[in-house]
Amino acid sequence: xxxxxxxxxxxxxxxxxxxxxxxxxxxxxxxxxxxxxxxxxxxxxxxxxxxxxxxxxxxxxxxxxxxxxxxxxxxxxxxxxxxxxxxxxxxxxxxxxxxxxxxxxxxxxxxxxxxxxxxxxxxx
Amino acid sequence: xxxxxxxxxxxxxxxxxxxxxxxxxxxxxxxxxxxxxxxxxxxxxxxxxxxxxxxxxxxxxxxxxxxxxxxxxxxxxxxxxxxxxxxxxxxxxxxxxxxxxxxxxxxxxxxxxxxxxxxxxxxxxxxxxxxxxxxxxxxxxxxxxxxxxxxxxxxxxxxxxxxxxxxxxxxxxxxxxxxxxxxxxxxxxxxxxxxxxxxxxxxxxxxxxxxxxxxxxxxxxxxxxxxxxxxxxxxxxxxxxxxxxxxxxxxxxxxxxxxxxxxxxxxxxxxxxxxxxxxxxxxxxxxxxxxxxxxxxxxxxxxxxxxxxxxxxxxxxxxxxxxxxxxxxxxxxxxxxxxxxxxxxxxxxxxxxxxxxxxxxxxxxxxxxxxxxxxxxxxxxxxxxxxxxxxxxxxxxxxxxxxxxxxxxxxxxxxxxxxxxxxxxxxxxxxxxxxxxxxxxxxxxxxxxxxxxxxxxxxxxxxxxxxxxxxxxxxxxxxxxxxxxxxxxxxxxxxxxxxxxxxxxxxxxxxxxxxxxxxxxxxxxxxxxxxxxxxxxx
Numbered sequence: 001x002x003x004x005x006x007x008x009x010x011x012x013x014x015x016x017x018x019x020x021x022x023x024x025x026x027x028x029x030x031x032x033x034x035x036x037x038x039x040x041x042x043x044x045x046x047x048x049x050x051x052x053x054x055x056x057x058x059x060x061x062x063x064x065x066x067x068x069x070x071x072x073x074x075x076x077x078x079x080x081x082x083x084x085x086x087x088x089x090x091x092x093x094x095x096x097x098x099x100x101x102x103x104x105x106x107x108x109x110x111x112x113x114x115x116x117x118x119x120x121x122x123x124x
Numbered sequence: 125x126x127x128x129x130x131x132x133x134x135x136x137x138x139x140x141x142x143x144x145x146x147x148x149x150x151x152x153x154x155x156x157x158x159x160x161x162x163x164x165x166x167x168x169x170x171x172x173x174x175x176x177x178x179x180x181x182x183x184x185x186x187x188x189x190x191x192x193x194x195x196x197x198x199x200x201x202x203x204x205x206x207x208x209x210x211x212x213x214x215x216x217x218x219x220x221x222x223x224x225x226x227x228x229x230x231x232x233x234x235x236x237x238x239x240x241x242x243x244x245x246x247x248x249x250x251x252x253x254x255x256x257x258x259x260x261x262x263x264x265x266x267x268x269x270x271x272x273x274x275x276x277x278x279x280x281x282x283x284x285x286x287x288x289x290x291x292x293x294x295x296x297x298x299x300x301x302x303x304x305x306x307x308x309x310x311x312x313x314x315x316x317x318x319x320x321x322x323x324x325x326x327x328x329x330x331x332x333x334x335x336x337x338x339x340x341x342x343x344x345x346x347x348x349x350x351x352x353x354x355x356x357x358x359x360x361x362x363x364x365x366x367x368x369x370x371x372x373x374x375x376x377x378x379x380x381x382x383x384x385x386x387x388x389x390x391x392x393x394x395x396x397x398x399x400x401x402x403x404x405x406x407x408x409x410x411x412x413x414x415x416x417x418x419x420x421x422x423x424x425x426x427x428x429x430x431x432x433x434x435x436x437x438x439x440x441x442x443x444x445x446x447x448x449x450x451x452x453x454x455x456x457x458x459x460x461x462x463x464x465x466x467x468x469x470x471x472x473x474x475x476x477x478x479x480x481x482x483x484x485x486x487x488x489x490x491x492x493x494x495x496x497x498x499x500x501x502x503x504x505x506x507x508x509x510x511x512x513x514x515x516x517x518x519x520x521x522x523x524x525x526x527x528x529x530x531x532x533x534x535x536x537x538x539x540x541x542x543x544x545x546x547x548x549x550x551x552x553x554x555x556x557x558x559x560x561x562x563x564x565x566x567x568x569x570x571x572x573x574x575x576x577x578x579x580x581x582x583x584x585x586x587x588x589x590x591x592x593x594x595x596x597x598x599x600x601x602x603x604x605x606x607x608x609x610x611x612x613x614x615x616x617x618x619x620x621x622x623x624x625x626x627x628x629x630x631x632x633x634x635x636x637x638x639x640x641x642x643x644x645x646x647x648x649x650x651x652x653x654x655x656x657x658x659x660x661x662x
Contacts, residue, residue, distance in 0.1 A: 005350050005555055027587050028551035059583050060633040089576035096639035097632050
């Protein structure tokens with residue numbers, strides 16, 4: 001799953017779908033990334049992790065995609081967790097628009113996965 | 125109109141008349157005419173001299189081995205209808221195949237293929253080949269509407285005219301071929317070179333001096349969507365339109381592979397296969413590499429190509445490998461290896477083809493040595509383009525028998541205080557703007573955090589222009605930045621209107637600009653909008 005300047009890797013663990021995004025996201029590749037991410041989420045996914053650890057840039061078009069994803073998942077009672085390590089430019093961008101006030105931001109991908117496992121276990 | 129009695133008159137032509145006729149067709153003023161004008165004049169004169177009713181010239185189309193009617197008098201339909209006669213068939217076809225004159229006293233479907241000649245009522249024909257250095261260029265023939273026996277004198281005179289035509293044709297056709305090849309060749313060179321702050325790319329393509337040498341060398345330089353740059357230089361063995369055409373195909377294939385994200389090794393491997401599959405037998409030397417957007421690292425493959433020259437502080441060094449890779453298009457599949465050259469600030473990289481250094485009767489090392497000593501005297505930093513010209517005038521042979529292409533890539537030692545870039549207001553321009561601006565900010569030692577904020581805010585302002593400033597015909601977005609102390613000021617300029625299209629994303633865009641920069645001003649003018657942003661940097 002490669003676009004010219006960004007990459008998406010999907011890893012699944014039970015009902016957890018983790019999308020690792022790398023590279024740069026802007027208006028030019030948002031439509032493509034949106035199609036890939038939205039199209040890969042299954043109805044029985046309980047938690048969706050969007051991991052921006054290896055992302056170096058995101059603009060407002062990319063933020064729009066994340067807000068939309070959050071909305072869609074919330075309607076379906078699926079849970080979204082966005083991983084953005086502190087000190088990165090994407091983190092600064094998300095903080096400036098107050099992303100964390102409406103959607104859960106997690107600092108670290110292992111912590112996100114750990115939390116997801118607790119939720120994702122059907123009888124857990 | 126000739127009559128049968130007159131047909132015997134050839135032997136009676138006196139010396140004076142003979143001379144007059146010869147002068148008519150060897151007149152020096154004819155030398156300045158174009159091919160079409162020359163044919164027109166000579167056909168008129170030969171028709172008069174030989175007392176014929178029709179005269180025509182057919183030229184050989186070597187690609188189809190057919191004769192094509194090119195000029196005619198009294199037989200204009202032949203040219204208008206683009207009559208084509210296969211070599212070996214019919215009257216003209218036989219002359220071309222046998223390379224000798226032919227007379228016909230009886231014109232019907234058994235002797236003449238071309239229905240126009242028959243329907244015109246032509247009764248007798250005399251034709252001769254147009255020969256130049258043993259090659260058949262075409263056929264010239266005259267005809268009469270009354271029966272006539274063409275004799276040896278007629279044949280000799282027509283052959284004289286034909287020889288003159290053939291010579292003129294050959295000179296003009298090779299001039300034309302040279303012009304066509306050179307024009308064709310130039311269409312495959314990049315329209316514009318990438319504009320990169322801190323970097324200057326200067327290039328030249330120098331066609332060979334002689335008609336036979338031209339064709340096959342090229343260079344290319346363009347930015348990828350990732351913000352990296354592709355630099356390529358190559359040389360297709362052989363000359364002429366064929367070599368230029370192979371070059372054009374390779375250039376396009378190279379661009380396609382590079383755009384799809386291939387690295388230099390993959391590009392060269394694909395082109396090698398492409399060449400063997402689609403252009404069997406062609407041999408090509410190629411150097412293709414990717415210059416990272418930080419402008420410091422050049423990763424490349426040199427397939428049988430002359431080594432790049434690094435110029436730094438008055439010293440030069442060829443980047444050579446002991447295990448050099450072979451040219452493309454060889455019979456055996458080869459595993460090409462990627463090399464790396466480092467481009468420090470104030471350093472230049474010279475890519476070139478062998479036409480620049482090779483001279484007849486001289487070893488390649490002598491040419492390379494000459495280039496190296498020439499380059500070590502240059503002050504590239506002051507003016508890269510002038511430095512390139514100095515290399516051209518100093519290294520190129522006086523009468524080049526081969527093409528040469530050069531690309532001088534110079535990374536400036538200093539970073540200019542002003543940054544300026546203009547790009548089409550399209551989504552895919554955004555990354556190039558960010559990459560260029562990043563490089564400039566890094567050059568001014570702006571800390572990563574602050575640089576990231578500025579780049580993000582500028583990208584937002586540009587995105588706003590892309591989405592809202594122009595109608596479907598598009599426009600340009602300009603970014604002009606100034607390094608002050610301690611404040612960096614950036615203007616994002618468009619010449620469009622301010623189309624209101626409110627939405628959460630646009631709101632977020634302005635939120636980002638204001639949140640990341642110290643202040644943001646939006647000035648709307650009749651001519652467009654300027655967004656001015658400032659940020660203090662340590």
